[in-house]
Amino acid sequence: MQKRVLFISIALVSLIVAQIGSYLVEIHLEQNHVVEILPFLNLTHVRNLGGIFGLFQGKGWVFAWGSFFFLSGLGFYVFRDPRLKRFEYICFGLIAGGGASNITDRFIYGSVIDFIDVRGIPYWDYIFNTADVMIHVGIWPLVVASLFAGHEDKGTKEAVSEPIQGEESAETEASENDLATPVSQRRSPVPPKGKKKLNH
Numbered sequence: 001m002q003k004r005v006l007f008i009s010i011a012l013v014s015l016i017v018a019q020i021g022s023y024l025v026e027i028h029l030e031q032n033h034v035v036e037i038l039p040f041l042n043l044t045h046v047r048n049l050g051g052i053f054g055l056f057q058g059k060g061w062v063f064a065w066g067s068f069f070f071l072s073g074l075g076f077y078v079f080r081d082p083r084l085k086r087f088e089y090i091c092f093g094l095i096a097g098g099g100a101s102n103i104t105d106r107f108i109y110g111s112v113i114d115f116i117d118v119r120g121i122p123y124w125d126y127i128f129n130t131a132d133v134m135i136h137v138g139i140w141p142l143v144v145a146s147l148f149a150g151h152e153d154k155g156t157k158e159a160v161s162e163p164i165q166g167e168e169s170a171e172t173e174a175s176e177n178d179l180a181t182p183v184s185q186r187r188s189p190v191p192p193k194g195k196k197k198l199n200h
Contacts, residue, residue: 007078007089007096014097015104018131022105022113029115044117046127047109064106071099087141094138101131 029035029045036042078084078092105112114127 003084003086003089004079006086007093010090010093011097011100014094014131014134015100018098018101018129018134019104021115021130022101022109025113025115026109034117040118040120042117042119043115044127046114048112048114049110064103067099067103071096071103087145091138091142094134098131098134098138101134102129105129105131 025043025045029043031045031047034042034044074092074096078089084092102112112129112131114129114132116129116133117127118124
């Protein structure tokens with residue numbers, strides 16, 4: 001129960017923080033206006049009418065409903081699976097909050113407000129927002145954890161199979177030794193007959 005409350009709390013905080021960012025950009029920064037913060041970081045107000053990386057412009061409603069169903073499935077999974085660890089609830093909360101913020105942007109402003117403009121990265125020419133940051137901060141630890149979990153499972157299976165192979169080798173060796181023993185020695189010894197009691 002406490003972990004589920006943690007998930008909801010992280011999701012709500014992520015949603016609120018991301019929405020505050022969108023609201024401040026909307027009222028203080030005109031569209032397509034650039035403010036230099038650092039030599040490699042600008043605030044640039046742009047609108048994303050499509051999906052991830054600006055793909056499929058004008059189809060934002062498709063991504064809004066797709067995100068809604070995805071987040072509904074995510075919430076169902078989180079509340080139904082008791083095996084999740086604490087950090088997984090935190091990561092899923094970040095993903096849910098970030099995704100919900102982008103959906104909220106589409107319904108309030110008609111598009112997603114992007115404004116974080118990082119410069120100097122080769123082959124990178126994208127502008128994103130706080131919600132995107134939270135989604136990635138939630139996704140990548142889960143990806144890394146799943147990779148390590150896969151290696152651990154593989155190592156556990158190998159460790160379990162080694163004793164079994166050893167037992168099979170020992171049984172095979174014992175069978176070969178039995179075959180190498182002469183037939184006369186492999187016959188079961190006849191149990192000694194009981195002594196007859198003498199009548200006096």
